[in-house]
Amino acid sequence: MTFHQKIFAVAASLAIFVVIVWLVRDRKLKAEYSWQWLLTGCVVFVFVVWYDLLVKLTGWIGAVAPTTTLFIFSIIFLVFVSLHFAIKISQLSDQVKNLAQKISLLEAQAGRSTDIANQD
Amino acid sequence: MSRRCIIIPAYNEAGQIAPVIEGARRFSDAQIVVVDDGSVDATHERARVAGAFVIRHPFNMGAGVAVQTGYKYACQNGCEYLLQMDGDGQHHPAHIPELFSMVERGVCDLAIGSRFLQPGGQRTGFWKHTGIRLFRALIRITTGQSVTDPTSGYRCMNRRVFEYFTADSYPWDYPDANVIIDLLRMGFRIAELPVEMSPNPEGRSMHRGVLRISYYFFNMFFSILVVLLRRKSD
Numbered sequence: 521m522t523f524h525q526k527i528f529a530v531a532a533s534l535a536i537f538v539v540i541v542w543l544v545r546d547r548k549l550k551a552e553y554s555w556q557w558l559l560t561g562c563v564v565f566v567f568v569v570w571y572d573l574l575v576k577l578t579g580w581i582g583a584v585a586p587t588t589t590l591f592i593f594s595i596i597f598l599v600f601v602s603l604h605f606a607i608k609i610s611q612l613s614d615q616v617k618n619l620a621q622k623i624s625l626l627e628a629q630a631g632r633s634t635d636i637a638n639q640d
Numbered sequence: 641m642s643r644r645c646i647i648i649p650a651y652n653e654a655g656q657i658a659p660v661i662e663g664a665r666r667f668s669d670a671q672i673v674v675v676d677d678g679s680v681d682a683t684h685e686r687a688r689v690a691g692a693f694v695i696r697h698p699f700n701m702g703a704g705v706a707v708q709t710g711y712k713y714a715c716q717n718g719c720e721y722l723l724q725m726d727g728d729g730q731h732h733p734a735h736i737p738e739l740f741s742m743v744e745r746g747v748c749d750l751a752i753g754s755r756f757l758q759p760g761g762q763r764t765g766f767w768k769h770t771g772i773r774l775f776r777a778l779i780r781i782t783t784g785q786s787v788t789d790p791t792s793g794y795r796c797m798n799r800r801v802f803e804y805f806t807a808d809s810y811p812w813d814y815p816d817a818n819v820i821i822d823l824l825r826m827g828f829r830i831a832e833l834p835v836e837m838s839p840n841p842e843g844r845s846m847h848r849g850v851l852r853i854s855y856y857f858f859n860m861f862f863s864i865l866v867v868l869l870r871r872k873s874d
Contacts, residue, residue, distance in 0.1 A: 612871045614808050620698055623676075625716065628695040 521571050529568040534560035556601060643720040644670035644740060647710030648692070649703055650727030654681040661690040663733035664725065668740065673713055674727065677706040683727075702813040703793075711802040723796040728840050731794040737833045739796035742831060749801050749828040751786065753794030753835030767853050775817035780866060783824040787832065790817040794835055801828055811863055814856060818863040823866070
């Protein structure tokens, strides 16, 4: 890895870290959703300072170039992020459905109570 | 509060809902509850004027969610027997007393109105007929029991069944063969009654268009697989 590549990779990982911390500080991103992005920044940083690990990993998975390893792990990471959000959306959909049903039932019961009160 | 209630899920049924409510009232003294699934027409006003208790969803969520809201209402209001029928006038209300009677006498936990047990049966479109035959076979293979009309929405059930249906696992869009297999696996008893059904007066159907039919088949097969993989204690 050339010196320029190292500088770029370190800058990218630091940028990810700073942006995520900034978003959490501004309450635009919840801390519980920030860990995977912080982890990404850390992994990039580790590979920069410990390039031999990336080369070893490339050998273990049978890839030819370390860049291929990075791309493969990036894609796997994005798949997991999408899956994580799909699970969260499913949970939120259930919560929205239950809330909407509860509101509908309460509204209907309140309407009935009002009708009874008006009759009296 | 009546021990019986009739749940009518409705979505944009302003033209049909009043005669459906009147028909149901002619044949039963049960409380009639219309669940308006976020209609953009006058369904809820017409249902209210016709004398039904109306529960209105803030937005459209699907037929499964609409009937589930009805189940939750029945649970909260001490109902013991619940009958559900479509809001588009396809289900003839003359069968309401027989369906209630089957469940109340303990013949079964869930009574399904079957259009195919009528003498001469009933003609349905090619895809619907193929689907029904396929799901009948799946029910027989997975549970060993025979249900002739797994897509019928004309059903009557006791409290144990509708309490079971209030779980989050209840399907949002198509509660058909999947819920029947689930109930049979859980040990509930299901029986059928021959009923007359008419086609939708406005020619509408939930299963129209290649994409919808494909999605329906995928959804049904997948949810049946999930039901079969689920442990009985879940």
